Amino acid sequence: MTSNEQHPSDEANPLRSLTLDQLRRRTSMKWRTYPADVLPLWVAEMDVPLAAPVVRAVTEAMELGDTGYPVGTAYAEALAAFAGKRWGWDDLAVERTAIVPDVMLGVVEMLKLVTGPGDPVIVNPPVYPPFYEFVTHLDRRVVEAPVGADLRIDLGVLEEAFRRAAAGGGRAAYLLCSPHNPTGTVHTADELGAVAALAERYGVRVVADEIHAPVVPVGARFVPYLSVPGAERGLALMSASKGWNLAGLKAALALAGPGAAADLARMPEEVGHGPSHVGVLAHTAALRDGTAWLDSVLAGIDENRRLLTRLLAEHLPGVVHRPGEATYLAWLDCRPLDLGDDPADVFLRRGRVALSSGIPFGAGGAGHLRLNLATSPEVITEAVRRMAAAVG
Numbered sequence: 001m002t003s004n005e006q007h008p009s010d011e012a013n014p015l016r017s018l019t020l021d022q023l024r025r026r027t028s029m030k031w032r033t034y035p036a037d038v039l040p041l042w043v044a045e046m047d048v049p050l051a052a053p054v055v056r057a058v059t060e061a062m063e064l065g066d067t068g069y070p071v072g073t074a075y076a077e078a079l080a081a082f083a084g085k086r087w088g089w090d091d092l093a094v095e096r097t098a099i100v101p102d103v104m105l106g107v108v109e110m111l112k113l114v115t116g117p118g119d120p121v122i123v124n125p126p127v128y129p130p131f132y133e134f135v136t137h138l139d140r141r142v143v144e145a146p147v148g149a150d151l152r153i154d155l156g157v158l159e160e161a162f163r164r165a166a167a168g169g170g171r172a173a174y175l176l177c178s179p180h181n182p183t184g185t186v187h188t189a190d191e192l193g194a195v196a197a198l199a200e201r202y203g204v205r206v207v208a209d210e211i212h213a214p215v216v217p218v219g220a221r222f223v224p225y226l227s228v229p230g231a232e233r234g235l236a237l238m239s240a241s242k243g244w245n246l247a248g249l250k251a252a253l254a255l256a257g258p259g260a261a262a263d264l265a266r267m268p269e270e271v272g273h274g275p276s277h278v279g280v281l282a283h284t285a286a287l288r289d290g291t292a293w294l295d296s297v298l299a300g301i302d303e304n305r306r307l308l309t310r311l312l313a314e315h316l317p318g319v320v321h322r323p324g325e326a327t328y329l330a331w332l333d334c335r336p337l338d339l340g341d342d343p344a345d346v347f348l349r350r351g352r353v354a355l356s357s358g359i360p361f362g363a364g365g366a367g368h369l370r371l372n373l374a375t376s377p378e379v380i381t382e383a384v385r386r387m388a389a390a391v392g
């Protein structure tokens with residue numbers, strides 16, 4: 001197949017810019033985990049060239065040899081300005097932020113601040129698998145509060161998990177994924193307000209992973225957890241990593257509500273030496289000057305989401321796809337195809353297409369898979385063709 005046909009009207013869509021040959025020269029996880037005959041639509045990397053402001057910032061740093069340790073609040077200031085313009089959140093307090101190496105290590109640090117060994121950490125499966133791995137590795141206990149059939153937080157189930165956690169006597173935390181990976185659900189202000197009220201009632205500390213926040217199209221409304229009334233004791237993690245495809249340029253920000261400032265202040269200063277200085281420069285440039293590029297990518301993702309819906313209806317009508325509003329991930333229920341618990345394995349072996357198995361996403365993950373939409377329409381079309389042929 002070829003994916004290098006350029007249409008004049010597509011020039012603005014970064015998802016159409018790179019050919020498959022160019023992408024196969026990449027050496028990152030998405031492109032090097034499987035042999036070259038496998039089409040990769042799994043790990044959350046985007047098939048895009050970088051935003052020009054990011055390239056400029058990194059190139060300037062290389063030319064200057066500006067590759068020391070990170071310092072200062074430029075990243076937080078850029079996020080505060082972005083948050084004001086994008087989400088109407090004008091209260092991001094730069095003095096209650098800290099740079100951390102990446103979002104997951106930031107989550108670990110936040111959980112260390114508000115829980116102890118053996119304490120429960122509540123999550124909403126199906127959810128990003130490292131939530132299980134990192135929490136367990138930290139010697140905390142994962143407690144599952146599955147999302148409802150509508151793929152939204154089930155507040156009754158969550159309350160029961162909070163109640164039990166509180167009754168257990170330890171210091172409980174709730175690791176909220178907002179927007180939710182893998183379903184793309186964007187939590188509403190009402191839902192987040194209810195979460196905050198429950199957290200206060202049961203003494204559960206909320207740590208919100210908001211890495212996908214920039215990947216919310218203009219028509220949907222992302223609500224930062226810390227902007228919600230009642231969330232003053234919350235902690236959050238944000239990053240330009242997903243929105244601008246900067247996972248290889250490590251950096252993220254930890255944010256504390258006013259009632260959690262003292263907790264964040266207890267984080268060892270050395271944690272802030274962990275992010276890459278070049279990463280901080282890149283993330284800062286993305287947030288400050290990369291909005292037009294982001295909007296082009298989001299438009300392309302939206303187009304791809306609609307394309308996937310059409311292709312599945314035509315070629316794999318058994319697959320249940322409830323498109324989420326945000327992220328560039330699609331969560332597919334393949335149980336009607338009768339491929340067993342791990343359809344991704346079947347599609348890999350028979351179709352040579354790499355998707356993320358639903359199993360590690362926890363309760364509700366078996367029989368499902370996650371497909372990465374951040375690629376060209378041609379790759380998506382070819383992937384569905386291969387998937388259909390694999391079960392045809």
Ligand SMILES: Cc1ncc(COP(=O)(O)O)c(C=O)c1O
Binds near residue numbers: 102103105
């Ligand atoms: C919900 C969520 N959190 C964290 C990460 C990883 O972020 P980082 O590489 O900054 O640790 C991802 C990556 O896809 C993610 O989807």
